[in-house]
Amino acid sequence: MYCDELDHVQAHKVSRNFKKNQSLFLEGASPRGVYCINEGMVKLFQRGDEGKEQIIRIAKAGEIVGFKSLFNEIPYQVTAETLEESNICFIGKEDFLDMMDANPILRKAVIKELSHELSDREDFITNMSQKSVRERLAFTFIILQKIYVKEPINLSREDLANFVGTATETLIRLLKDFKEEGIIEVHTRKISILNKEKLLFIAGK
Amino acid sequence: MYCDELDHVQAHKVSRNFKKNQSLFLEGASPRGVYCINEGMVKLFQRGDEGKEQIIRIAKAGEIVGFKSLFNEIPYQVTAETLEESNICFIGKEDFLDMMDANPILRKAVIKELSHELSDREDFITNMSQKSVRERLAFTFIILQKIYVKEPINLSREDLANFVGTATETLIRLLKDFKEEGIIEVHTRKISILNKEKLLFIAGK
DNA sequence: AATAAAAAATGATTTATATCATATTTCAAA
DNA sequence: TTTGAAATATGATATAAATCATTTTTTATT
Structure with a gap:
């Protein structure tokens, strides 16, 4: 899913610079919105019992991260951290959900993205085990x-x-x-x- | 996600009995609709390179399977097969998508379900690797x-x-x-x- | 009930990969 | 440019789990 699908809501965007290895959000925290990567790269990972990271996804410029948890009503299960200096904009939860209600195209894009990611993860599981x-x-x-x-x-x-x-x-x-x-x-x-x-x-x- | 969220569309349902070890759909096939398990149990698996199955999910009575691929516009990545005698109803792709357009509650349920499954798979990956x-x-x-x-x-x-x-x-x-x-x-x-x-x-x- | 076929169980062996220990290189900061 | 710390690399060893071979049990079929 791409940031440009949110272009018509520039007004809601708050853009910010992140240094390398800065966190956007932490495993266990409550979701407040979504993050749109204008520039840079972000790793999403889960920490296992002994603290070792399992990277689940690497997101690059143009991609959106953190929206899965918006619909989950549970805390983040992954941490998002920049891999390099990045410029990232934030869209608050309410704004994003309102936009989704109002905009069928955005809605379809979200559903499609979730489905795609789900497929990716399933392949990942099979690869991991076999x-x-x-x-x-x-x-x-x-x-x-x-x-x-x-x-x-x-x-x-x-x-x-x-x-x-x-x-x-x-x-x-x-x-x-x-x-x-x-x-x-x-x-x-x-x-x-x-x-x-x-x-x-x-x-x- | 549960079948009863689709109860108001009984009209569209076509119910059928499945024997043990029968397939609902096969990896590689084109999605035609979703399956609602009235009775029984279904395993969803991917086959690895040497043919070994990786079971991704086991769905029980009341649950819906096969809707992820509806939004993906790509073939099924998993096979769904009954684990026991089952009674399962089918809802065609068009019907289901129309229902989603018309019904915000169903829509939210689908999005929530996709998000939940995505979280499950991510935990699965971390478990598998660590x-x-x-x-x-x-x-x-x-x-x-x-x-x-x-x-x-x-x-x-x-x-x-x-x-x-x-x-x-x-x-x-x-x-x-x-x-x-x-x-x-x-x-x-x-x-x-x-x-x-x-x-x-x-x-x- | 008898028989065959499939599933489950057990044993022996191999192998991929983790772990632990240590050395070397790279990089950032003084 | 030196220094120290972090990252990378290499070696030795341990071990979890796969694989292969065989036996036993369960299940289905005549």
Whole structure:
């Protein structure tokens, strides 16, 4: 779902700059509205029992985060945190819900978005339970390339591991394998994909 | 989301009996409508690359399945199959979408249901990536008890394993452990929970 | 009731991945 | 430019869980 679907309500928007690693909202807090990313990137994650993050989604400029919980009437189950300096606008809960009531197009967009995300999560579950870490890493790179489009992927090893759902050490070892196989190119934090076909092959189906 | 929210449209309903292990719809097929379970139980699963099922959800009498894909405009990503003899009614896509346009209460119910399911799946992902099979089995029993309420859980070992996301042999061994620890009672296929507290403790958080 | 087929159970073995320990590199701040 | 801390990397080891093989039990069918 995209911010521009909310363009006709500029009036309601309050835009703000966020530094890197700043939280938009925290797991357990009460939802107050939705966040529209004008610039930057945001990771959404859940913390497991031992505090380890599981990244559920990475949202980029143009995308909206935090609206799922508006309809849930329960606290956020995920934390949203910037991955880089970002400019993000906020739309209050009441405003957003009013807009939805008034605007069938927005309504359809929300429903469609929720459905899409639901499908994504279901695929994620099946991948998580049936694929090896190597396969999941390949799949993760495919996803990340859609997010980082033409610029190199820029995530810490830990974030990458927390997206794939593995230990940081395991991730680092696999990164080395992929590098040696000529699938990726690594410059410190910046990872470029050299062979997408091979990634698709490794990821399977 | 519950069938009774659709009660005012009885006219549109076409009810039908399903035998055990019959499919309502298949992964890859085009969505034609939603299914309302009057009686019985339905498993929703995805098949992984090697054909192993990952059960995503088990729906019981009163629940609706298959509406996510209506808004997706893409084929079903899961298969729905009865776990026992069932009576299920079908509501065509057009009818359902019309009803949604006309009925704000139904609309809100759909949105709320999608949000809830999305939260469930996200928890599922975190559990899958951070918990041991033993912990996940405990958690699965908590979920199953909400579905089977007062009757014993009645699933094949394979289905149980495919819900937990593990090998059937591993599941069987854990079942034995739980039995020996007095957490569950097993009569062939029927499993009763004796100690919910302990399950909650094992499942964590 | 007898028989076959499917499901469940058990045992032995392998393997992927986590964990723990330590070294090296990168990066930010003084 | 030095210094310290955080991030990354590598090695050694442990272990949960998968896999493979076989047996036993349950269920359905004649």
